[in-house]
Amino acid sequence: MADLADAAGRVVAVPLAALARVRRAKPMHPHGAVFPAVLRRQGIGVGIPWLDAVGTDDAAVRFSRGAGLPARFPDLLGLALRVAGDPPVDLLLSSAGRGRWTRRVPVLRRDAATPYGSVMAYRSAAGPVWLTALPQGGPLPSDAAGLAAAAPGRVVQLDAAVGRGPWRTFGTLLVGPVAGPLDPDLRFDAVLYPPPGLTTDGPMARFRRPAYAAARVARGAPRDAREPVPPSRRSGPDRK
Known part of the structure; x- marks a missing residue:
């Protein structure tokens, strides 16, 4: 299964890379809006560092x-968080x-106030x-x-389900107000940068890895490029 998933990812990487070159942008989710934000974690005590942190x-x-x-x-809507x-x-x-079962299935939506899920499960010590x-x-x-007009000031609830x-x-x-260009070229990668205590696993992760790498290279980006987080214009004693 691992070899099949990796091979499928390499096959899909070819048209994705071509689409990235034609669009000179991300092959999927080519246009969007990026906002600075503040993440507050309260901890849920499940034995996973990132989910337990406050x-x-x-x-x-x-x-x-x-x-x-x-x-x-x-369309298949996306929410990317860095x-x-x-x-x-x-x-x-x-x-x-x-x-x-439906959390494993992407669905088409028009309204962006909809549930967004990881679709693939992460592997962890807790399951x-x-x-x-x-x-x-x-x-x-x-x-x-x-x-750009409606998202600033919104609160996004983040949930986790274990097993x-x-x-x-x-x-x-x-979500804060736009702090610069509406859609700067941030490169998110859930395979390279999972939360501490969580590991991308299963066929979907193995499928994504070569496809993501090919798309990055086609756009002239390093395979493991990191991008800064836009400023949130916020300071406080509880900031990490």
């Missing part, structure tokens, strides 16, 4: 449409369900872990211009 971190969040279709059409650190932590979440994010506050446009356990809220994300 603190406040600078972050960046990107909302995007997977195929780049016009906003009037449903948490500051060395190395950083990257989460790539797609519009999905929250049920035991498989799924992550999800849910923007609060009612409907949210999914096009970049609409997001067959229920969703538990481990943190919240406060």
